[in-house]
Amino acid sequence: MSTRLRITREAYSELRSHLFPGDHDEHAAILLAGVASRPNSTRLLVREVHPLDASEFIPGNHGYRQLAPSALARLGARAHAERLALITCHSHPGAKDSVALSEDDLAGHCRVFPHLLNIVSNGQPVGGAVFGEASAGGEIWLSQDRRVGLDGVDVIGETLAALAPTPQPVNNDVASRYDRQVRMFGAQGQQILRRMKVAVIGLGGGGSIVSQHLAHLGVGTILGVDFDRVERHNLSRIVGAVPRDAKRRTKKVEVAKRLATRVDRSINFEAIDGDLVDTAIAARVAECDFIFLCTDTMTSRLIANSIAQAHLIPMVQIGAKIDQLKGRISSIYVAVRPSFPRHGCLACAGMIDHVALQREGATDAEKAAQNYLNLPDVIDPSVVTLNGVAASASTNLMLMAITGLAQPGNYAHRLLDARSGFWLTLEEQRDPECLWCGESDRSRFARGDSARLPVRLGMTKETRRHLFSFPRRG
Numbered sequence: 491m492s493t494r495l496r497i498t499r500e501a502y503s504e505l506r507s508h509l510f511p512g513d514h515d516e517h518a519a520i521l522l523a524g525v526a527s528r529p530n531s532t533r534l535l536v537r538e539v540h541p542l543d544a545s546e547f548i549p550g551n552h553g554y555r556q557l558a559p560s561a562l563a564r565l566g567a568r569a570h571a572e573r574l575a576l577i578t579c580h581s582h583p584g585a586k587d588s589v590a591l592s593e594d595d596l597a598g599h600c601r602v603f604p605h606l607l608n609i610v611s612n613g614q615p616v617g618g619a620v621f622g623e624a625s626a627g628g629e630i631w632l633s634q635d636r637r638v639g640l641d642g643v644d645v646i647g648e649t650l651a652a653l654a655p656t657p658q659p660v661n662n663d664v665a666s667r668y669d670r671q672v673r674m675f676g677a678q679g680q681q682i683l684r685r686m687k688v689a690v691i692g693l694g695g696g697g698s699i700v701s702q703h704l705a706h707l708g709v710g711t712i713l714g715v716d717f718d719r720v721e722r723h724n725l726s727r728i729v730g731a732v733p734r735d736a737k738r739r740t741k742k743v744e745v746a747k748r749l750a751t752r753v754d755r756s757i758n759f760e761a762i763d764g765d766l767v768d769t770a771i772a773a774r775v776a777e778c779d780f781i782f783l784c785t786d787t788m789t790s791r792l793i794a795n796s797i798a799q800a801h802l803i804p805m806v807q808i809g810a811k812i813d814q815l816k817g818r819i820s821s822i823y824v825a826v827r828p829s830f831p832r833h834g835c836l837a838c839a840g841m842i843d844h845v846a847l848q849r850e851g852a853t854d855a856e857k858a859a860q861n862y863l864n865l866p867d868v869i870d871p872s873v874v875t876l877n878g879v880a881a882s883a884s885t886n887l888m889l890m891a892i893t894g895l896a897q898p899g900n901y902a903h904r905l906l907d908a909r910s911g912f913w914l915t916l917e918e919q920r921d922p923e924c925l926w927c928g929e930s931d932r933s934r935f936a937r938g939d940s941a942r943l944p945v946r947l948g949m950t951k952e953t954r955r956h957l958f959s960f961p962r963r964g
Contacts, residue, residue: 491530491531491532491638492530492531492532492641493531493532493533493534493630493638493639493640493641494531494532494533494534494640494641494642494643494644495521495523495533495534495536495577495619495626495640495642495643495644496533496534496535496536496643496644496646496801496802497521497536497643497644497645497646497802498536498645498646498647498802498831498832499645499646499647499648499649500647500832501536501539502643502645502647504539504541505519505521505539505541505579505621506621508541509579509580509581509621510581510583510621510623514583514584515583516547516554516555516580516581516582516583517541517542517547517580517581518542518546518547518555518557518578518579518580518581519539519540519541519542519578519579519580520540520542520557520561520562520565520576520577520578520579521534521536521538521539521540521576521577521578521579521619522536522537522538522540522565522568522569522572522574522575522576522577523535523536523537523574523575523576523577523936523938524537524574524575524800524936524937524938524939524940524941525574525575525614525615525938525939525940526776526777526801526938526939527938527939528777531777532615532630532632532638533801533802533938534575534577534615534617534630535800535801535802535936535937535938536577536802536936537572537574537935537936537937538574540565542557542558542561545558546558546560546561547561547580550594550598554594555580556598557578557602562578562602562606562609563609566606566609566610567609569609569610569614570609570610570611570612572931573612573614573937573940574610574614574937575610575614575615575616575617576606576610576614576616576617577616577617577618577619577628577630578616578617578618578619579618579619579620579621579628580595580620580621581620581621581622582620582621582622583623585620585622585623585625586622586623586624586625587622587623587624587625587656587657588622588625588655588656588657589620589621589622589625589626589627589655590620590627590655591618591620591627591628591629595618595620596629598618599618599629599631603616603618603631604634607631607633607634615630615631615632615633616630616631617629617630617631617640619640619643621643621653624653625653625654625655625656625657626640626642626643626653626654626655627639627640627642627654627655628640639655640655641654641655642654642655646802646803646804646830646831647830647891648830648891648896648897648898648899648900648901649890649891649894649895649896649900650804650891650892650894651894652682658681660676660677660678660681661677661681662677664677664680664681665708667754668680668708671707671708674893675889675893675895676893679892679893680708682892682893683707683708683709683710683892684708684709684710685710686709686710686711686779686780686892687710687711687712687713687777687778687779688704688709688711688712688713688778688779688780688781688782688888689712689713689714689715689774689775689778689780689781689782690704690712690713690714690715690746690782690784691715691716691766691775691781691782691783691784691785691790691794692715692716692783692784692785692786692790693714693715693716693728693742693743693745693746693784694716694718694724694727694728694742694784694785695724695727695728695810695872695874695877696784696808696809696810696877696880696881697714697716697742697746697782697784697785697881698727698728698729698730698731698742698745698746698749699729699874699877699878699881699882700782700784700808700881700884700885701714701729701746701749701750702729702730702749702750702753703881703882703885704750704885705749705750705753705754705757705759706753706754707885707889708754708757709757710757710758711757711758711759711760712746712750712757712758712759712760713760713762713774713775713777713778714743714746714747714759714760714761714762715743715762715764715765715766715771715774715775716741716742716743716746716762716763717741717763717764717765718741718742719739719740719741719742720735720736720739720740720741720742720745721736721739722736724872726873726874727872727873727874727877728742728745729749729874730745730746730748730749731745741761741763743761743762743763744761746759746761747759747761760774762774766785766789766790766793766794766945767789767790767793767945767946768945768946769943769945769946772793772797772943772945775794775797776797776800776801776803778803779803779804780803780804780805780888780892781794781797781798781803781804781805781806782805782806782808782884782885782888783805783806783807783808784807784808784809784881786809787846787850788842788843788846788847788850789847789850789851791807791836791841791842792836792837792842792847792944793943793944793945794807794829795807795829795835795836795837795842795926796926796934796941796943796944797943798829798830798831799829799831799832799835799926799927799934799935799936800926800934800935800936800937800938800941800943801936801938801941802831802936803831804828804829804830804831804888804891805828805829805830806826806827806828806829806884806887806888807825807826807827807829807836807841808824808825808826808827808880808881808883808884809824809825809880810823810824810825810872810873810876810877810879810880811823811824811825811870812870812871812872812873812876814871821907821909822876822907822908822909823905823906823907823908824876824879824880824883824905824906824908825880825903825904825905825906826880826883826884826887826903826904826905826906827839827841827903827904828887828900828901828902828903830901831927831935831936832920832927832935833901833918834901834902834903834918835919835920835921835924835926835927837921837924837925837926837927838919838920838921838924838927839903839916839918839919840919876908879906879908883904883906887900899915901918902915902916902918903915903916903918904916
């Protein structure tokens with residue numbers, strides 16, 4: 491059973507500044523977090539950080555310090571109202587690479603947590619975390635009689651970091667096939683890749699190349715999602731597809747799995763023949779550590795963006811577009827759009843078109859009625875080299891983030907004008923009232939399993955009304 495805490499880089503910086511102000515004393519805070527629970531794992535997704543001052547972290551009766559009952563009651567009531575988990579946390583200033591709860595800490599949990607569970611209720615856990623300078627650990631009470639250790643803390647930002655209770659051993663005996671890339675980011679970076687589970691949604695022109703890149707990099711588990719089949723007109727774009735696949739109408743996920751396992755037989759490729767709009771498939775994607783969105787539908791953009799924000803999962807959406815005007819090429823561009831938690835939200839950037847959403851959500855009969863001229867489906871132009879640029883840029887973005895090599899600007903949406911070779915970086919758009927990444931109580935941000943995702947069984951009237959009233963941005 492793996493239990494981890496996930497927190498954005500900004501929230502962690504706020505927390506760390508409070509816990510380690512430089513006075514070498516202990517300080518405390520309370521975190522309110524969404525929960526994503528699976529049979530073999532629990533993720534606690536920090537939504538709110540509440541630093542406690544000296545009046546709420548007082549001298550203890552049984553140890554050095556304790557949290558004031560008033561703070562626990564106040565934030566326990568908020569956790570109950572918001573259906574969030576409550577995690578107390580404090581610092582051990584002398585600890586650096588290793589940290590652990592003291593006997594006094596554990597005894598305090600036994601006195602306080604049974605009451606906290608009753609206050610928080612709603613089946614949400616409570617827990618206690620302790621932070622060292624570069625480490626974190628603790629315990630989580632999933633119920634009165636079920637406790638698990640906190641395996642670590644994942645910090646999600648332009649660079650990704652993982653804090654553990656003790657230093658993680660580095661296996662320098664990596665396979666010789668990875669020698670050249672290990673020279674760039676080290677054996678530890680290679681181990682991070684091997685532990686990752688990465689989703690690739692859409693395995694056509696862009697997604698098939700992303701999947702191939704991930705296999706060559708040595709990502710441990712690739713979750714590929716696509717319901718479509720190979721056809722003759724896309725043989726020129728799908729990496730790994732051959733004429734026999736078009737003749738047999740092979741599923742794109744089968745082609746991607748075949749290619750990945752040929753690259754590296756030890757890779758676990760989970761092929762999902764289906765659509766992200768299905769609740770069960772969205773739940774599988776929410777288990778991943780990174781998401782590549784390589785489809786061209788507004789519905790998949792909407793759902794993947796909501797998963798990224800609700801579950802604190804970094805995501806990149808890619809695409810390539812060739813526009814024509816009066817039979818002539820007017821523009822050729824490649825898009826790479828990161829959607830990290832509270833950064834680059836596709837909804838805030840105006841990249842989710844409500845008209846296209848309505849059109850995609852129409853029934854077959856409604857679509858037939860709308861096509862009153864009985865025009866054939868239009869197949870847009872597409873070239874594998876454009877897909878390759880998008881795939882390489884996005885996987886490089888992931889690689890820089892997880893190995894700590896990224897520099898400021900890694901969040902930025904960018905467009906390549908393929909004819910001029912000029913990259914355009916777009917200014918980030920943020921809407922504090924956004925339903926997915928915003929700061930209001932109605933936001934789905936970091937709510938985990940309790941967030942109502944816009945999938946087949948989760949599209950409420952409120953969500954639909956909000957989606958179809960998005961302002962159009964340039």
